[in-house]
Amino acid sequence: MTKNIIIIGGGIVGATTAFYLAQNKENNVLLFDEGTGRATSAAVGIISPWLSQRRNKDWYFLAKEGAAFYETLLNDLDISNQTELYEKTGTLLYKKTPTLLDKLEKLAYKRLKQAPTIGKISRKSSNDVHRALPFFHPIDEALFITGGARVDGAKLIQAQKKSLANVIEEKVTTIAPTNSGWTLATDTQQFHCDELILACGAWLPELLTPLGYDVDIRPQKGQLIECQLEDRVKHAPVIMPVGEIDLMPLNDGRLLIGATHENDQGYDLTPDWNKLALLKQEATELIPELAETKIMHYRVGTRAYTSDFLPFFGEVDGLKNIWVASGLGSSGLTTGPIIGKTLADWISGIDTPFDSYRKTPNQYITKTND
The missing domain is CATH 3.50.50.60 (FAD/NAD(P)-binding domain)
Structure with missing residues (x-):
């Protein structure tokens, strides 16, 4: 029937x-x-939930299984080879202090037992990262997991x-x-x-x-920006620094920077150029050449969130x-x-x-x- x-x-x-x-x-x-x-449609997402500090166990199970489900979804859609849509690039994660990074590393190994999609776990010095990603100038050590990915929602x-x-x-x-x-x-x-x-x-x-x-x-406004860094960012990992922004390199040379989390803007989809400029300013501290690069595009969307x-x-x-x-x-x-x-x-x-x-x-x- x-x-x-x-x-x-x-x-x-x-x-x-x-x-x-x-x-x-x-x-x-x-x-x-x-x-x-x-x-x-406004988002390029980081699929890397395993080191989240959220304590809700049901949410973590959902997010962990959601990350693992991508392999099935892409196979069902017959698009598993389209790296512009989804690519397992790995994730670089930063914390404010070495002690907090130690705790994050312990959490990663603990969760690896139930979430093999985390992949390999390693520490990377600032020199290690800069040699691998010459455009990026971190000053601190990072935790790198190979299982992290990025996905283009649209x-x-x-x-x-x-x-x-x-x-x-x-x-x-x-x-x-x-x-x-x-x-x-x-x-x-x-x-x-x-x-x-x-x-x-x-x-x-x-x-x-x-x-x-x-x-x-209720609605939450999210904004992000795109800048052009050419082919040096191709296949680069997604980067989660300390602070508001994440850095998402794309294979066509674009770098996405964002996103904001604005709980007081209702359903407004108007770009806030002050906030977009702040995103670029924060990213420039890690990627100095952005100071000479214009914002080539912006994205604005409305997330839904509960109390x-x-x-x-x-x-x-x-x-x-x-x-x-x-x-x-x-x-x-x-x-x-x-x-x-x-x-x-x-x-x-x-x-x-x-x-x-x-x-x-x-x-x-x-x-x-x-």
Whole structure:
């Protein structure tokens, strides 16, 4: 029997869910991808969660499995050789003091036992790093793990959407339950589905508030910049210095610098040139030649985050045949694909190792008190 499934939101979660559901030819999958402010399209992500200092064990398990899932995802998409989209370059990590770096190294070896995707672990002196990366001038020792990777979110979404027959670039304005599923409306059309997935990030309250639900989701503005450093950055590792910025070299010679985490800007997508200049200034302390290099491009997106900065995905009590995912924050490219695959598996009746998450939306989405 054909199952009509609609997904609202064409970011990393929605695109991955749609891709896997569409593999079953009995599913009629429709993806709404209006695209405004989508964080994934603005991001080039660092896939290196193993040394995170976050203490939440469920989040770490999700992020660890999300990083490991990329090999499966790329093989399923048949794009495992596209290094401009995803490349395991390794990650250089810095800490404020040698003592903190020692603690990070101990954590890396501890977690390596359960996460072999970390790869090889080694210490690198500032001279070691500068010899390998002449454009980079660090003054401290670093920890290097070979398993770290970078991924271009926009390219990944494009690859997933290629297999979809039905993508509508319109905004869904309302959703309403029916006896047999859900009815959706845009400015021009109406649609019906048996199962509905809301993967619309920071815009989730727009759809659920009219149904009488409070949603603990808010927008976070993220900005990053691109500068040109030519072929010297080709296949270079991603770099996580002390401070706000990360450095993401691309194989075409560009260097991405960012990103900001702005919790007070709402859904504003206007570039803040003062903040963009500060990103470049901080990077210039490590890469002096950036002082003579212009910002060639900028990216601005809107992340979704919760009051405790943890993601949620699964079912909402009182909303039959509806699935939600949001609150991924800045780890969206690490956790988004495994969340999308998990949603697809749940809808398909397949067991997953993430059942502890299945009811987490009810911690963040609650019925309004009349």
